[in-house]
Amino acid sequence: MAPLRPDVEALAHAHGFTTVRCAPVGPTPHGAAFRAWLDAGHHGSMGWLDQQVDVRLDPRTRLPTARTALVLAVHHHHRRPPDPGGRTGLVARYAWGRDYHNLVGKRLKRLRRALADLGVASWGGVDTAPILERSWAAAAGLGFTGKNTVQILPARTSWMLLAVLFLDVDLTPDTPLRDHCGRCRRCLDACPTDAFVGPRDLDARRCIAYWTIESRALAPRPLRAGIGRWVFGCDVCQEVCPHNAAPDEAAEDDLAPRHAFLDLDALLTADDDALVERFTGTPLRRPGGAGLKRNALLVLGNLGDPGGEDAARRGLEHADPVVRAAAVWSLARLGRPVHRWVDPDVGVQDELAAVRAGEVVPATGVAAGR
Numbered sequence: 001m002a003p004l005r006p007d008v009e010a011l012a013h014a015h016g017f018t019t020v021r022c023a024p025v026g027p028t029p030h031g032a033a034f035r036a037w038l039d040a041g042h043h044g045s046m047g048w049l050d051q052q053v054d055v056r057l058d059p060r061t062r063l064p065t066a067r068t069a070l071v072l073a074v075h076h077h078h079r080r081p082p083d084p085g086g087r088t089g090l091v092a093r094y095a096w097g098r099d100y101h102n103l104v105g106k107r108l109k110r111l112r113r114a115l116a117d118l119g120v121a122s123w124g125g126v127d128t129a130p131i132l133e134r135s136w137a138a139a140a141g142l143g144f145t146g147k148n149t150v151q152i153l154p155a156r157t158s159w160m161l162l163a164v165l166f167l168d169v170d171l172t173p174d175t176p177l178r179d180h181c182g183r184c185r186r187c188l189d190a191c192p193t194d195a196f197v198g199p200r201d202l203d204a205r206r207c208i209a210y211w212t213i214e215s216r217a218l219a220p221r222p223l224r225a226g227i228g229r230w231v232f233g234c235d236v237c238q239e240v241c242p243h244n245a246a247p248d249e250a251a252e253d254d255l256a257p258r259h260a261f262l263d264l265d266a267l268l269t270a271d272d273d274a275l276v277e278r279f280t281g282t283p284l285r286r287p288g289g290a291g292l293k294r295n296a297l298l299v300l301g302n303l304g305d306p307g308g309e310d311a312a313r314r315g316l317e318h319a320d321p322v323v324r325a326a327a328v329w330s331l332a333r334l335g336r337p338v339h340r341w342v343d344p345d346v347g348v349q350d351e352l353a354a355v356r357a358g359e360v361v362p363a364t365g366v367a368a369g370r
């Protein structure tokens, strides 16, 4: 006999998932919004989002017998430790501890095995499979879709990591939640780089998370000051949300703050390989050593602390022209316009020309906490 909804829910909780909801399977809800987003080019260089679109738009392309979307959330809010200040950068909350792809991925694998023992076939993933996880979360009433595009549990939290499993059994579905944003638009107004084209429509090409985690390139000059102190990811659109005023605290030791702040001088003086080794097993591994240095240089330039000059100069010697270009910009922001003595070489000419043209103004520091 097929398992009942309470059995599956109990199993999911036993495997470490905090919130569990179900939706009946059909074409992925809001698929047209996803297509329009791709057509507008809002995914930038994340070309993988444009692949397996048929699966993203209908999970039955992958699991023809799928009947139920089981949407799972792991809550991850921990309080930010005291700010060490100085030349440090901020890390987005989801990346403070272990890489959730591993942590949640393992739980998902075990849950799938337990479901298979009950005779239930499943397919799904956490983040990396071609699944529109937030569309399914909204359809299952796990949260509502905030204007910041994030899934939110009303008056409780949006600090959640999602996973979705499609099952070949019918389980009692949940009802989608109504909108709980109303007239609020705090996230849209607070975004330091104006990444929201409108409510529930984010142009990743303007998002700090995209430029500090996903992109291998250097953020366009007009966006760099907005990056402020964010050295990896960005939480502004969640931090300002009133539904996160008193968020549920997570009891996830693996996601507790280990890397809530990064020392910028230490990032810039370490070997790339040493950085990769230090951050293996955490999300901070993703941009690689050069990516972390690029980010650190932008933050140094925004802090405007002249004491950062020595560390910024290290960037000029890096093998990657993206890091060298970031160093040129950073030094100009520190009031050290290096165009007078740096050898113009491929990859930094554009940056040198901008400094020469007076396009890079010295920094006056970033607002506290950002």
Ligand code: B12
Pocket: 029, 030, 031, 033, 034, 037, 046, 049, 092, 093, 094, 126, 127, 128, 129, 130, 131, 132, 133, 134, 135, 138, 145, 148, 149, 150, 151, 152, 158, 159, 160, 161, 162, 163, 200, 202, 204, 207, 209, 210, 213, 214, 232, 233, 234, 235, 237
């Ligand atoms: C690509 C990606 C990014 C990109 C693009 C983000 C974006 N807004 O599209 C970048 C690198 C910028 C990014 C940033 C972040 N990400 Co991200 N990202 C993804 C990924 C891999 C795909 C998302 C995607 O397909 N985007 C395309 C757009 C169009 O889809 P969407 O935003 O998911 O929106 C759909 C639904 O919201 C649906 N929808 C639902 N209800 C409604 C209602 C209406 C009216 C409409 C029109 C649409 C609609 O319509 C959309 C299209 O189908 C997912 C994992 C996954 N496989 O889903 C994680 C994911 C969305 N990211 C996540 C996280 C944690 C983040 C960050 C918070 C990380 C950080 N702190 O730096 C930020 C948040 C920025 C933000 N406001 O979105 C979590 C979100 C958890 C949550 N509570 O919602 C996910 C689900 C990963 C996970 N498994 O936990 N991310």
Ligand code: SF4
Pocket: 146, 147, 148, 149, 180, 181, 182, 184, 185, 186, 187, 188, 237, 240, 241, 242, 243
């Ligand atoms: S800040 Fe306001 S508009 Fe943005 S998601 Fe939260 S409630 Fe909605």
